[in-house]
Amino acid sequence: VYKAYKFRMYPTKDQQSKLNSFLGASRFIYNYFLNQKEQKYKKFNINYTLKDMKKDLIPLQEEYQWLKDIDSCILRTSLENLDNSYNNFFKLSMGYPKYKSRNKYNSYHTNCIRSTYKGNDYSNIKVDLNNKTIKLPKINEITIKGYRNLTNFDKRIINATVSKEANKYYVSLCVEEEIDINEFRLRNAIGIDLGIKNSVITSDGIKYDKMSFYTKLEHKLKGLNKWLSRSQKGSNNRHKIIIKIQRVYQKLRNMRKYFIHNITNEIVKNNDLIITENLKIQKMIQKGNKYINKGILNTSLSEIIRQLEYKCKWLNKRLIKVDTYFPSSQYCNVCGKINKNVKDLSIRKWICKDCNNENDRDINASINILEEGIRKYYQEQMNF
Secondary structure (H helix, E strand, O other): OEEEEEEEEEOOHHHHHHHHHHHHHHHHHHHHHHHHHHHHHHHHOOOOOHHHHHHHHHHHHHHOHHHHHOOHHHHHHHHHHHHHHHHHHHHOOOOOOOOOOOOOOOEEEEEOOEEEEOOEEEEOOEEEOOOOEEEEOOEEEEEEEOOOOOOOOOOEEEEEEEEEEOOEEEEEEEEEOOOOOOOOOOOOEEEEEEOOOEEEEEOOOOEEEOOOOHHHHHHHHHHHHHHHHHOOOOOHHHHHHHHHHHHHHHHHHHHHHHHHHHHHHHHHHHOOEEEEEOOOHHHHHHHOOHHHHHHHHHHOHHHHHHHHHHHHHHOOOEEEEEOOOOOOOOEOOOOOOEOHHHHOOOOOEEEOOOOOOEEEHHHHHHHHHHHHHHHHHHHHHHHO
């Protein structure tokens, strides 16, 4: 499997200037060829392909001599990222490629190149956890921190992504790793209902509270954005405020990741069959009002499902998604009677008219999801 390991780097001043120049080169190449691509299409109706861009990269290095001091992989991968952005725009209907700003898109990508000479193995990216250092192309060894439980890093590195967030430097290593997969045995199954009031509700009756920590940070962001609007463009104070805003967003992202990882780890480790809804987040956002949309985005429902998917794959567990339009909230989990009044989201509890069972909206939905998922699982087993 492919895994990512992210370390924080502590470069010296000379290393910082080199990293900044590499980050700037990646941005420059991306923006320059994005502009060229747009101009050629508008004036001559020409599709400026990746092959043509790589050809024009050589004379560009002659024009801008400082590009010769940059790692060549960075320049090529910037062009590949631009080409991928255009392909995603046309094929997957994703957003149109945007020009990169140093305050938003501050990262570069380089590949790990290995070779052997006289029986010795060489690599342009090396991690030494004993000395807590990493060697990157055209940069001397940089001090790193992270993963205290790891004693050695004998993993096959594929590539590295260096990023700068709020004046902090990070490197994310994509590695190829072998994992032992145990035989699948169905012992425990669980149904999951995803919501806004509670992030995750299980068929066992457990409710994981929503991420309430972002409300405090929102107030802080509101004040910082007021300061930013009043500051003078290009001033040092404005730059300091931007860094403060970036650090608040970074803290918010880290808290959200920690919160979601704790939930998904607990669910995957304790259950063999996990059943959830096949949610279409984009349609939910389009149909909902701004308060519901904000709750959906803050809860990161798609990230919860994404983590469940790859963790189930690594631990050889099963994840089943029931149909998007399965009315899990409307069924009574005891007698199966449908109550269409429950479409009103304000109804959190209701009593079934047939069996007089009192149903909690979210727990009832998770139990129905569990039963539908088990039925779907055994139906798939019978087909095999």
